Amino acid sequence: MTELLNYIIVSVVLVAIGIYGLVVKRNAVRMLFALEIIANAANLNLVAFSRNLSNAQGQVFALFSIAIAAAEVAVGLGIIIIAYRLYKDIDVEEFKSMRG
């Protein structure tokens, strides 16, 4: 096992945990947690390859990705607050109709 492969294995495990969370959880906040875990696994891969290929572009992409993920969390939490106001619950199976 090379050093790069160790990081890739950790990243695969994190993505699998995130997919499990997205499939099983019905709580909207927890689904957001799972999304964050998947995004972080991707960032880990970018930086690991950047280190191994000695290329700065991987780190630049990781920085962009972190910034976009922050925006995504802000919008996601805004949507969750709206949904809570409309349905008094954050269970995604309760969001039967998405009327405003």
Next chain:
Amino acid sequence: MADPVFIGVAVLTIGSAIISLETRELVYGAIALAISMMGIAGFFLLLDAPFVAMFQIAVYVGAVAVLVIFTVMLVRTQALFTTKEDKGRKSAGIVLMLIFMAGIGAVFLVSGLNSQTFGNPKAPPIDFVAIGKQMLTYYSPALIILALTLAGAVIGALALARRQEIEQKNDRTA
């Protein structure tokens, strides 16, 4: 085999990622998610990328975790305990996770990445001057679009979260 620091950080990251999804209290889940993000930042430090690591800590542990904790506090706590998972769905999720892990993991293990000839882990680490140069020359349009996207997202989040009826009532009484 991998060095003990790597194994420690990997156990911390993966363990707290699982805890963040499985703990009953959502606030503890948010804290466990922050610890998991710190673990990822530790990986970045191990990969000689201190700038990305500090960015990760500032954005994820500093901003996102606090935002999530605030939202969890805003959303009434009783609502968080009503979510019941059915057993079949949970076991199906675990089976899917294991299949994914074994499948993708096996692909990587037999691929060309698992040879000493791919890349060079002993190469000199990337200086962050190089990152700044890339960002302000070749990726400067991407940087501008990123800034516009962030501004749009923040304004959109504000517009989503504001309470129109209350504002209208306040206008009428004022």
